[in-house]
Amino acid sequence: MRTAAARIGALAGIGVLAACAPAPAADHASEPAPPTPAASTSPAPPACSPEGIRITELGVSAAMGLRAMGLELVNCGDRPYVLHGYPAPSLRDADRDPLTVKVIPGARPITSGFDQPPTRIVLRPGERASAALLWRNLVTDTTVVASNGAYLDVAPVPGRPAYPVELDGPIDLGNTGRLGVSAWKRYDGPSATRPPAPSDLPSLAPTPDSRL
Secondary structure (H helix, E strand, O other): OHHHHHHHHHHOOOOOHHHHOOOOOOOHHHOOOOOOOOOOOOOOOOOOOOOOEEEEEEEEEEEOOEEEEEEEEEEOOOOOEEEOOOOEEEEEOOOOOEOOOEEEEOOOOOOOOOOOOOOOEEEOOOOEEEEEEEEEOEOOOOOOOOEEEOEEEEEOOOOOOOEEEOOOOOEEEEOOOEEEEOOOEEEOOOOOOOOOOHHHOOOOOOOOOOOO
């Protein structure tokens, strides 16, 4: 910049003084402020747990009072994670008080088709597994208050720490007090960070031996 200014000054006939003249101060007051980046509207995913997993809801499918909620477990850690069994859910009401719920591995008394036995799964970092929670929204006894689970906590298997899972809506058990769970299985479908297509949720087609 200094060499260029000197050459311009010489051509103007003012010699070296032109090169040494101080440059005028920039008028910062007249400069427009840089635009502020728009805030992202996408919710941040839950933090990775201390044991290196994250559990989120995949969505709910409903038919004839029967509900199925998909769960996704992702290995967000840096080492393999072993799964073998059923998720262990617990519910709380709108006041965050625990609800008394009978958790049924395999969901056989609620409906059929979700009673495949668990298998041992080894998830590498970034790999995922899925399971389903199943219930019926039934009120068969008017003397029993219907229960709605407003908050859900899920442990990957019984005996391990439980983690909060954000819900899109309540788990409306009616007064059945029963919540079925399917076994974890390897999962390669759409991530919980995107709305799942209907075909990615557990099927709720009625079967001949479905039970109330």
